[in-house]
Amino acid sequence: MIISLSVIILGIISFYSYRYLTLPDKVQIQKDWRYTIPEAASQVNYISEIQKDEEYNRNFLKGNTSYAICYNWCFPYDRTRINASETETLVEILNDSSSYVWGEFGTPEYKYCIVFYNDEDNEIGYTEVEPMGEVDSYPYISLMKWGRMKPSSFNQLMTIIENES
Numbered sequence: 001m002i003i004s005l006s007v008i009i010l011g012i013i014s015f016y017s018y019r020y021l022t023l024p025d026k027v028q029i030q031k032d033w034r035y036t037i038p039e040a041a042s043q044v045n046y047i048s049e050i051q052k053d054e055e056y057n058r059n060f061l062k063g064n065t066s067y068a069i070c071y072n073w074c075f076p077y078d079r080t081r082i083n084a085s086e087t088e089t090l091v092e093i094l095n096d097s098s099s100y101v102w103g104e105f106g107t108p109e110y111k112y113c114i115v116f117y118n119d120e121d122n123e124i125g126y127t128e129v130e131p132m133g134e135v136d137s138y139p140y141i142s143l144m145k146w147g148r149m150k151p152s153s154f155n156q157l158m159t160i161i162e163n164e165s
Contacts, residue, residue, distance in 0.1 A: 016076060024071055024115045024126065041142035043102060049142035050097075058141050060095045061116050061125045070161050071113045082114070086160050090114065094127060094135070097143040099153035104146045108134050112161060129157065 041049045053059070068082040068090065082090070093099050108130035116125045127137040133154040134147050149157070 024069075024113055024123065040140075041145055046142065046145075053142050058139070060137055060139060060141050060144070061091050062095060064118055064124055065091055065116045066119045066121075068114050068116045071115065073111055073113060082160065086163075087116065090127075090157065090160055091116070093153055093157055094137055095141070095143060096153070097145070099149055100143070100145040101148055101150055102145055103148045105130065105132050105134050105148065108132070108136070110136070114161070129161065 039045065039049060065084075065087050067084055068087045070080045070082055072078040108128075110128040110130050112129040114127045114129065115123050116127075118124050125138055127135050129135050133149050133151065135144075135149060135157075136147050137144060
């Protein structure tokens with residue numbers, strides 16, 4: 001009986017350790033993706049940064065994504081695959097400047113990380129989601145302002161994440 005309980009406990013610890021240790025590596029995604037990062041937009045330079053994004057044809061993964069996986073940064077470190085149509089909706093929301101307002105909440109505690117993949121199953125970008133309504137995306141574009149989302153856009157994003165989970 002004691003041996004069986006020990007084996008069960010060891011199995012549970014091993015499972016959750018594996019889940020934790022296989023969370024996405026954001027630094028590696030940034031290294032793999034050759035992307036010119038724009039200067040952070042502010043209310044002063046917003047128009048010029050938008051023009052630079054257009055000039056260099058920068059957008060947040062439009063037309064490049066095949067699917068996404070949403071990772072929960074909190075225990076039990078769940079992960080859920082998001083289908084192609086929902087992934088495209090997420091990309092549209094994140095590329096829309098009207099989804100954002102100026103401002104941020106301070107030090108965010110991200111709960112989710114959505115990693116986007118292309119047709120060849122390569123990681124091509126990510127978005128971290130803070131439950132108060134802030135996101136941090138790579139590759140960053142100026143349309144994202146400072147990452148604080150309007151409540152209606154944030155609710156759309158959360159509906160997709162939570163329906164898939």
